[in-house]
Amino acid sequence: MTRTVDVLVVGAGPAGLAAAARLAAAGAGRVEVLEREAAAGGVPRHCSRPGFGADARGRALDGPAYARRAVREALRAGATIRTGVSATGWAGPLTLDVTAPTGLERVRADAVVLATGARERPRSARLVPGTRPAGVLTTGELQRTVLRFGPRRERIGRRAVVVGGDPVARGAARTLRAAGVDVVAVVTGLPSPAVAFAGAPVLVGAVVTELLGRGRLTGVAVRGGDGRTTVLRCDTVVFTGDWIPDHELARARGLPLAPGTRGPVTDRDFRTAEPGVFAVGNLLRGVEPALVAAAEGRAAAGAVLERLGGRPWPAPGVPVTAAGPLRWVTPGLLGPEAAPLLVRPERRLSRPVLTVAQDGVPLRRERLGGTLVPWRSVRLGPRWTSGVDLAGGPVAVDAEE
Amino acid sequence: MSVTRTGPLPAGEAAEYDVVVVGAGVVGSAIARALARHPLRIALVEAADDVGDGTSKANTAILHTGFDAVPGTLEARLVREGHRLLGAYAREAGIPVEPLGALLVAWDEQQRAALPRLAEKAERNGHRTTRLLAAEELAAREPHLGRGALGALEVPGEAVICPWTTTLAYATQAVRSGVDLHLNCRVEKVRPGGPYHRLVTRRGVLRTRLLVNACGLHADAFDALVGREDFTVTPRRGQLLVFDKFARDLVRHILLPVPGPLGKGVLVSPTVYGNVMLGPTAEDLDDKTATGTTAEGLAGLREQGGRILPALLDEEVTAVYAGLRAATGQEDYRIAAHPGLRYVTVGGIRSTGLTASLAIAEHVLGLLADCGLDPGPARPLAPVRMPNLGEAFPRPYRDAGLIARDPEFGTIVCHCERVTRGEIRAALASTIPPGGLDGLRRRTRARGGRCQGHHCGAEVRALFGEAAREEDGKRAAR
Numbered sequence: 001m002t003r004t005v006d007v008l009v010v011g012a013g014p015a016g017l018a019a020a021a022r023l024a025a026a027g028a029g030r031v032e033v034l035e036r037e038a039a040a041g042g043v044p045r046h047c048s049r050p051g052f053g054a055d056a057r058g059r060a061l062d063g064p065a066y067a068r069r070a071v072r073e074a075l076r077a078g079a080t081i082r083t084g085v086s087a088t089g090w091a092g093p094l095t096l097d098v099t100a101p102t103g104l105e106r107v108r109a110d111a112v113v114l115a116t117g118a119r120e121r122p123r124s125a126r127l128v129p130g131t132r133p134a135g136v137l138t139t140g141e142l143q144r145t146v147l148r149f150g151p152r153r154e155r156i157g158r159r160a161v162v163v164g165g166d167p168v169a170r171g172a173a174r175t176l177r178a179a180g181v182d183v184v185a186v187v188t189g190l191p192s193p194a195v196a197f198a199g200a201p202v203l204v205g206a207v208v209t210e211l212l213g214r215g216r217l218t219g220v221a222v223r224g225g226d227g228r229t230t231v232l233r234c235d236t237v238v239f240t241g242d243w244i245p246d247h248e249l250a251r252a253r254g255l256p257l258a259p260g261t262r263g264p265v266t267d268r269d270f271r272t273a274e275p276g277v278f279a280v281g282n283l284l285r286g287v288e289p290a291l292v293a294a295a296e297g298r299a300a301a302g303a304v305l306e307r308l309g310g311r312p313w314p315a316p317g318v319p320v321t322a323a324g325p326l327r328w329v330t331p332g333l334l335g336p337e338a339a340p341l342l343v344r345p346e347r348r349l350s351r352p353v354l355t356v357a358q359d360g361v362p363l364r365r366e367r368l369g370g371t372l373v374p375w376r377s378v379r380l381g382p383r384w385t386s387g388v389d390l391a392g393g394p395v396a397v398d399a400e401e
Numbered sequence: 402m403s404v405t406r407t408g409p410l411p412a413g414e415a416a417e418y419d420v421v422v423v424g425a426g427v428v429g430s431a432i433a434r435a436l437a438r439h440p441l442r443i444a445l446v447e448a449a450d451d452v453g454d455g456t457s458k459a460n461t462a463i464l465h466t467g468f469d470a471v472p473g474t475l476e477a478r479l480v481r482e483g484h485r486l487l488g489a490y491a492r493e494a495g496i497p498v499e500p501l502g503a504l505l506v507a508w509d510e511q512q513r514a515a516l517p518r519l520a521e522k523a524e525r526n527g528h529r530t531t532r533l534l535a536a537e538e539l540a541a542r543e544p545h546l547g548r549g550a551l552g553a554l555e556v557p558g559e560a561v562i563c564p565w566t567t568t569l570a571y572a573t574q575a576v577r578s579g580v581d582l583h584l585n586c587r588v589e590k591v592r593p594g595g596p597y598h599r600l601v602t603r604r605g606v607l608r609t610r611l612l613v614n615a616c617g618l619h620a621d622a623f624d625a626l627v628g629r630e631d632f633t634v635t636p637r638r639g640q641l642l643v644f645d646k647f648a649r650d651l652v653r654h655i656l657l658p659v660p661g662p663l664g665k666g667v668l669v670s671p672t673v674y675g676n677v678m679l680g681p682t683a684e685d686l687d688d689k690t691a692t693g694t695t696a697e698g699l700a701g702l703r704e705q706g707g708r709i710l711p712a713l714l715d716e717e718v719t720a721v722y723a724g725l726r727a728a729t730g731q732e733d734y735r736i737a738a739h740p741g742l743r744y745v746t747v748g749g750i751r752s753t754g755l756t757a758s759l760a761i762a763e764h765v766l767g768l769l770a771d772c773g774l775d776p777g778p779a780r781p782l783a784p785v786r787m788p789n790l791g792e793a794f795p796r797p798y799r800d801a802g803l804i805a806r807d808p809e810f811g812t813i814v815c816h817c818e819r820v821t822r823g824e825i826r827a828a829l830a831s832t833i834p835p836g837g838l839d840g841l842r843r844r845t846r847a848r849g850g851r852c853q854g855h856h857c858g859a860e861v862r863a864l865f866g867e868a869a870r871e872e873d874g875k876r877a878a879r
């Protein structure tokens with residue numbers, strides 16, 4: 001059976017819920033959110049640490065509290081949230097095939113907002129050699145294990161190695177310790193860790209070269225910065241960070257991906273190449289904080305309402321690409337209005353000079369104070385993109401130290 | 402009929418068999434299934450905690466025609482027969498097979514010159530439908546192929562198959578037809594005797610009139626237990642990369658290398674699960690447990706794969722694994738009857754064992770008769786219809802009728818592979834339930850997708866734990 005709604009949001013994480021709340025409140029009609037997990041809220045549900053903003057009285061929210069509030073706000077605004085329901089593919093433009101315990105459906109919408117989030121690359125995608133034992137996790141699987149079974153060592157392991165050196169790795173180490181698991185070492189390819197890892201030795205400039213053990217992990221071989229290989233005895237290894245957008249539906253619709261982010265290319269207002277289809281949140285580029293993703297969801301609402309109001313889909317605009325030591329930039333397309341850019345460096349850059357140029361001609365060139373780091377994005381205000389020639393060639397964002 | 406995994410083996414008459422088949426890989430399971438047609442007491446004994454846990458689970462998953470076998474060998478005959486038998490059985494049992502056909506792609510003049518000889522060899526093996534393709538036609542058939550392909554030999558009939566379902570179907574049908582399957586049951590000693598041989602296993606003693614060695618990589622070691630030293634198995638490691646389902650549209654056929662003086666090369670092949678496989682390496686090793694991948698192996702595969710199908714390297718890697726083939730230094734199987742010992746060795750079943758399995762089983766039945774087995778009248782086997790793991794066939798998450806009957810089939814647990822809670826529960830309650838999460842993956846695909854359990858790992862473990870607790874409860878109640 002085919003049902004029609006005004007807006008279909010795929011994914012009830014911070015971005016999807018924020019978009020749904022804003023749209024429902026603005027009178028967008030029937031706004032339906034599909035969530036394939038059994039509960040709505042997205043990744044914050046698994047993150048029991050502060051860093052998710054504050055409530056009305058100024059008290060810091062942890063992830064689960066933030067997720068509950070986001071769900072509440074979307075429901076209160078009048079959106080429908082359906083959990084345990086999977087969008088499995090496209091039956092046509094703006095029509096999704098859905099599998100639910102109640103049966104199969106086709107849902108047609110005037111606007112589809114993709115908010116499917118991101119995942120960490122598992123060991124295999126990182127091409128880490130060795131055996132295939134149990135005890136090899138990502139941060140996400142570790143957190144879901146704790147959510148499912150409680151912080152219980154017998155459900156995780158006794159001795160763990162954490163791979164990564166950024167705040168996500170620190171989160172994994174804390175989650176392990178809270179469950180009573182010894183963190184034997186943190187292995188990072190960074191020349192120095194991004195954050196402090198209290199109590200665990202940090203091996204810098206190091207890489208895991210092999211997983212050992214049959215049945216259960218017995219250790220990981222690590223090549224250190226000095227080129228020497230040592231074996232760390234452990235029964236658990238957590239691969240952290242290294243995000244890739246969960247872009248399955250976007251690709252299934254043939255939406256072009258940005259090479260740097262592997263997320264669908266959008267303009268400033270989160271419009272993709274397909275009329276009526278929007279993309280928001282961490283689907284666009286891997287992980288940003290929940291508050292950033294939610295802000296994007298809200299920001300997309302204006303353009304979604306325009307779409308519902310019958311405004312024609314604008315021409316695609318001018319492509320924007322990252323160059324030099326920059327890994328990615330979003331949005332991937334610039335239209336007539338100046339847009340802020342989100343930029344992520346490949347490596348640490350101290351007081352870099354950033355250039356936005358079109359067809360080799362600099363539009364703006366400015367030295368940034370402070371240091372850019374590969375685990376945090378920097379936002380460049382709209383003034384950086386004013387003066388783009390819509391008839392011109394691609395815009396490149398570059399940096400030098 | 403029973404499946405045991407733990408505890409002492411049955412004693413007394415219950416531990417007396419007409420035939421014990423040692424090794425529950427694809428070959429041993431096929432032999433047990435063939436024997437199960439007859440009114441015999443049969444046991445299938447396996448050292449690991451699941452069927453198909455060795456070479457049978459980690460191979461290239463191709464149903465070969467045998468076009469390139471050495472003409473006149475036993476292998477050539479059994480592969481040809483096995484291809485036909487397994488093709489028919491797969492339809493009946495619900496094993497996913499996709500008859501994509503193969504293209505042997507020539508990348509240099511020497512390889513192109515070899516194609517007519519390969520066509521001739523195929524003809525001597527009874528395959529008359531091969532065809533030479535010029536570069537233009539090849540490019541039209543495989544538009545994503547890398548630059549420099551000079552032509553190809555087309556081999557219709559080559560197919561991709563699910564190796565996990567195949568072994569499991571044989572073993573399931575064997576058990577349902579009366580075979581006892583004893584897992585976690587390594588045979589440590591054999592005391593030949595009459596009328597019964599005694600097998601001392603980790604879980605107790607079994608007695609059997611006739612004995613079949615289907616130990617794969619360990620067939621030489623098992624021969625030694627019986628006092629035979631006819632050959633040595635040298636494990637040949639094959640590392641493989643499995644690419645994301647987004648790579649599936651890049652390739653339409655099984656792309657085989659042209660064998661040459663510099664080695665066999667690697668293949669690029671779709672899988673029935675909708676992925677693309679690249680490999681295998683071929684490394685002769687001493688260690689029969691060395692199923693790890695190596696940095697050099699994976700880098701080498703990527704380099705070769707990038708030449709064959711450049712766009713492949715832009716896609717994510719879903720899985721990396723390695724399997725060991727049982728090479729014996731001879732270009733044929735090592736299947737031998739030892740009538741004095743009432744013993745049949747089924748050794749040296751190299752990379753073609755999956756394809757040939759049903760034909761090997763029929764052949765072994767004949768050898769057992771030579772060893773004195775009177776199988777008695779044949780009767781139909783208990784029917785078996787396996788859950789479908791193939792993308793080319795309907796999957797439960799798209800089956801409205803099934804979901805209406807049981808909403809659990811409308812609840813997707815493993816999102817990457819679209820595996821429902823209904824399928825996981827069914828596998829956990831099946832004739833041969835999985836012994837662990839990897840066994841569950843081979844029965845359902847759960848945790849086998851691009852996220853490798855990032856999203857569903859905890860939930861799948863919870864479902865497995867529930868089933869294990871129920872099983873413990875039942876055992877305690879008994």
